[in-house]
Amino acid sequence: MAQPSPQQVFAPWEDPNEKPLIEFRGVTKRFGDFTAIDDVSLSIFRREFFALLGPSGCGKTTLMRMLAGFEAPTEGTILLDGQDIAPVPPNKRAVNMMFQSYALFPHLSVWENIAFGLKRDRMEKDRIAQRVDEMLRLTRLEKFARRKPHQISGGQRQRVALARSLAKAPKLLLLDEPLGALDKKLRQDTQFELMDIQEKTGTTFVIVTHDQEEAMTVASRVAVMDEGRIIQVATPDVIYESPASVYVADFIGDVNIIEGRATPVPDDGEGRVNVAWAEGQPPIRGTTRRRFETGQKAWFAIRPEKIAITQDRPEDAANAVRGKVLDIAYLGNISTYHVELPTGHVVKAQTANTRRIARRAFTWEDEVWLSWTATAGVLLED
């Protein structure tokens, strides 16, 4: 991500003296009886690439439209640079938006689309031309300047939309599912292009997406939303490794969740907890920073790639269970094994396919051992 200097990690959210560019304070938005946004408080800092992630209908688009000025909060205030933006109409905000449908003007050429916002500012003609050319170069669209939107490809249209929204050099750029209409390969290339452009221009980006992989790739921080609330705001690695709730763990990536009852190991100072999860099975040994009471309900979440799959029982493993291979999903670079335990639980374990498929060690119906270390998973409360 954008880093002020190589030594210093870009993390303004950890600096108490840093003033946020955007601040939501207790924002609620209702449409009739429906609460789209429920008491959201959130700070976004300068030069951040901030992702709002959630399933459709979770309120992420509403949150973004409030920043753009198309919706007004029912309660609470939104501050941009310390100023309440509620009374500022969308055409007066230093905020630009890239629309999901791109919303390119079909009657105008690529050049005129990009110049549209600049002309509204009554900028001089020379400066408009200069700025448009700059944007065309940034998005590598020089060759298509004279074309109409219907004469270029989807990926090019996406870049025109980006160029148009960046042309006015906004303080904040909003991207509403910007890559939704592109196919997977192009989407991945474009993600890196977006990060590159964000870094070059130093603009603060807020992206709305339902694609967790996209959010993880591009964002400096991710806010996971559900039913109008923000469940967790953190950097991608924290979201992935230490999800705050079962919902986050389940929404981001693949995960095994095992329900059980916690028994803290007393006085060891490392936060070790044993989780009884099934009759006749040894408890799962894990660690946590949370406090669990004895007998409290707990969910143990572990990512498939953190579970090793072996023929024999590993000797030094903190946790090991026996099971039978039920299914194998071959994805080329990795394989996911679905292993059924005697208790009926199905656990997913992932291994990298370092050998050719013909020499695979396990196949269907094989008896295998699954093992993981004490720190591999996380313990979650309700």
Added chain:
Amino acid sequence: MRRFALIAMPYAWLLALFLIPFLIVLKIALSDYALSIPPYTPTFDLSQGWQGVRDFFAALDFENFVFLTTDDLYWKAYLSSVWIAAVSTFLALLVGYPIAYGMARAAPEWRPTLLMLVILPFWTSFLIRVYSWIGILSGEGYLNQFLMGLGLIDAPLTILNTNIAVYIGIVYTYLPFMILPIYATLEKMDDSLLEAAEDLGCSRISAFWLVTVPLSKTGIIAGCFLVFIPAIGEFVIPSLLGGSETLMIGKVLWEEFFNNRDWPVASAVATVLLLILVIPIVLFQRNEQKQREAEG
């Protein structure tokens, strides 16, 4: 073969109901007036054989077209028709655009009802609807009674039998033809375009002029032609609502045909009218084609 039959159908239709009647009218326009039945010479006489055909063609001339240029009544009538049609088209656009815009912005569940209401007048005879305007616009009509009742005017306004009444009649009659194509283009428009325009610094009003109007251009052009083309040749409205000052080519045509019984001159008038109409019709076709290309 099937393909040929499909294409042949519209062509056969045009041939039978447009081209042949037109050739007959053209032939009459090239004939001379005569006190007979039918009231022109020559008539086609096959009994004379080849000689008869040659005599027939020798008797045809452009005399009637030349006559149209000698009397200024005709070119004034053409010009006045074009003028009245153009003014009416402009007024219909002024009235029709806001209606189409309102319909396109209405909640989706209301749109079929609104569309129905626009088409509803067609359920009553055109003649009756134009006739009823006499009751509204005349000296003792509802409009004057209403205005005098409000105390806005002291003496009744003279509207009936003036060009104003003709404008009202044409705008009223052809309004649906203006509304429907404009509505069709506005309804297709993506709302996010207006949000994008606002986001880029437009006020609501400038977004309307810079985005909505250009995007509904094809609808506006189609609507204007659909009103302008029939309005030029309009006969019923000027003869019922217009006065002696209202000069329209449809009325002249009627008088030549039924009052003077001069079929050849009437046919010549009709032929020239058709030639005048070809220009906007070709332009209209080109507009439609352009729209299809833009969409394709």
